[in-house]
Amino acid sequence: MSDTQTLTKADIAAAVARTLGFSKIQCADLVDRVFEMMKETLEKGEEVKISSLGRFQVRQKRARRGRNPQTGEAIEISARKVVTFKASPVLRHAMEKSNGSS
Amino acid sequence: MLKSELIKRLAQEAKGISHEDVETLVKTVFQTMTDALCQHHRIEIRGFGSFSAKKRKARTAHNPKTGINLMVPEKWVPFFTAGKELKERANHA
Numbered sequence: 001m002s003d004t005q006t007l008t009k010a011d012i013a014a015a016v017a018r019t020l021g022f023s024k025i026q027c028a029d030l031v032d033r034v035f036e037m038m039k040e041t042l043e044k045g046e047e048v049k050i051s052s053l054g055r056f057q058v059r060q061k062r063a064r065r066g067r068n069p070q071t072g073e074a075i076e077i078s079a080r081k082v083v084t085f086k087a088s089p090v091l092r093h094a095m096e097k098s099n100g101s102s
Numbered sequence: 103m104l105k106s107e108l109i110k111r112l113a114q115e116a117k118g119i120s121h122e123d124v125e126t127l128v129k130t131v132f133q134t135m136t137d138a139l140c141q142h143h144r145i146e147i148r149g150f151g152s153f154s155a156k157k158r159k160a161r162t163a164h165n166p167k168t169g170i171n172l173m174v175p176e177k178w179v180p181f182f183t184a185g186k187e188l189k190e191r192a193n194h195a
Binding site: 005006007008009011020027030031033035037039041043047048049050051052054056058082083084085087091092096098 | 103192
């Protein structure tokens with residue numbers, strides 16, 4: 001990884017290039033398409049379920065009264081759709097078993 | 103949409119790449135992400151979102167049915183925050 005703490009799309013593309021043997025440029029484009037396809041699906045309101053990772057879902061939020069924590073000013077937070085993620089048991093267990101090194 | 107459908111849809115739109123390679127592609131993407139989270143690294147996918155691993159302290163839990171107290175060891179849990187583009191696109195639709 002370029003930065004030891006953060007995995008980026010470039011790192012994922014490099015991993016794909018190693019397994020598939022395609023060029024890095026092509027792999028970067030392919031990885032982009034994977035995430036683009038997930039975004040398109042969520043945009044339509046459809047959920048995305050990846051067994052090894054978890055479930056991405058679009059949820060409707062009602063309008064509510066909020067407060068600016070800095071000024072204390074009351075404001076209206078409009079109704080909106082948000083994307084939520086729930087980790088799959090597979091990922092949870094894998095993370096529990098790991099000790100941070102590999 | 104399940105992972106299998108994601109593979110199918112990507113294979114349909116990707117010209118010149120076999121279904122098998124698309125399958126390897128998708129699996130490698132998610133495996134790389136899982137491995138990173140297991141090492142407690144952050145993941146940042148511009149436009150999609152970021153994942154992080156957060157530490158949960160060890161605690162004593164209590165089973166209300168049996169009244170037994172038990173130790174829950176320290177553990178790491180994954181978190182996701184949607185990126186700007188995904189937030190806007192999901193809300194706009």
